[in-house]
Amino acid sequence: MQEQRADVPRRWPGPPWWNRESRGSRLPWRSTLLFTAFVIVGTHFSALNQKGERVDLGPLAYALLLVACGVLLWRQRHPVPVVFTTAVAAMVYLGAGYPYGPVVLTVAVGCFSALVAGRRKAAWTAVGVFWAGHVLVSHWLYRWLPPPGDSPPSWGQELVIATWVVAIVAMAELVRVRREQWARERAERAQAARRRADEERLRIARELHDVLAHSISVINVQAGVGLALLDSDPEQARTALTTIKAASKEALGEVRQVLDTLRTPDAAPRAPAPGLDRLPELVEQAASAGLTVTVEGEAPRLAPGTDLAAFRIVQEALTNVVRHSGSRRARVHVEAAEGVLRLRVDDDGPASGTDAGGSGNGLAGMRERATALGGTIEAGPRDDGGFRVLALLPLKAAAQESIERKEDV
Structure with missing residues (x-):
């Protein structure tokens, strides 16, 4: 599938506040600030539960968290750089031995945005890089990385994390497919509406042509007769004018009926x-x-x-x-x-x-x-x-x- 342009502003699935933009800006400031606060607070409480097992939070840890969250401001305009930046920031954060926590959600949001924007290859690649880096650090490089004395997690735990990541990716794919279906349905409805409008315009044009062509032909003939006999046979000219009046009245009535249908399409015709x-x-x-x-x-x-x-x-x-x-x-x-x-x-x-x-x-x-x-x-x-x-x-x-x-x- 051809990828959509990343610099085109989009609306994303979710509650209204998630898509609401600040006045004068198209960046999702409000949702990003709320998400950043959630990640930092959640990471703080996670660190309390992992005290002594992981490295204490420091300036570098908070800087990585801010980078991973702050870059999400551009998730709608530039989803590809955003998803790779969140993956790298989260990988460096975990490689430095900082506590496990909501930092992985930044990767999930970046991946979700890239998939919904149609950048499937970039999203899958970024998730694959993050997963490979996590496995590499957890099962091999942990010997040389903080915290000292760390042991590798069980493969069962890795399977749980992998299942969680696949679930997020699958949900994003589902949203992307559903959005495409909605777009197709909107296009089909718009096309059907245009087709009905064209058919209605054709019907009205045909009705007006049939009514006016016949009546005006009669009026034209009788007008010629009236002009020719106006001086020599005034009575016959009067008859021609009477015919013109009757034909024009009938034509006006039928035209008015067609126009009334245009003004009130659901109303029944008067005649x-x-x-x-x-x-x-x-x-x-x-x-x-x-x-x-x-x-x-x-x-x-x-x-x-x-x-x-x-x-x-x-x-x-x-x-x-x-x-x-x-x-x-x-x-x-x-x-x-x-x-x-x-x-x-x-x-x-x-x-x-x-x-x-x-x-x-x-x-x-x-x-x-x-x-x-x-x-x-x-x-x-x-x-x-x-x-x-x-x-x-x-x-x-x-x-x-x-x-x-x-x-x-």
């Missing part, structure tokens, strides 16, 4: 989502734009998501006919067979521009809606002229969606 039962309204709006629409077939009962997608696909297809086709007639065929809802929208052409049938966000939005339900969209010129949009939406997925919505209720 039901449109579906194929509103095809007569589409036919009427298309007629006001000069397009005659014939509807063939009848849609079955659909789940809300599929019903909305089918309505938007038909709406966008008719909008494309109004905007891009020279034909003033269109046919909508609805059929449900073999578990598939077939929507077919035909016009007789010819194209009124180079982007006949639409080639921008409209067709892309239709494909996204169909793909989201496991369906397909085919759009292109017909052999006999004109343009066709064919959507195939699975009814099985729609039925499953309906069941899930009922279960949620």
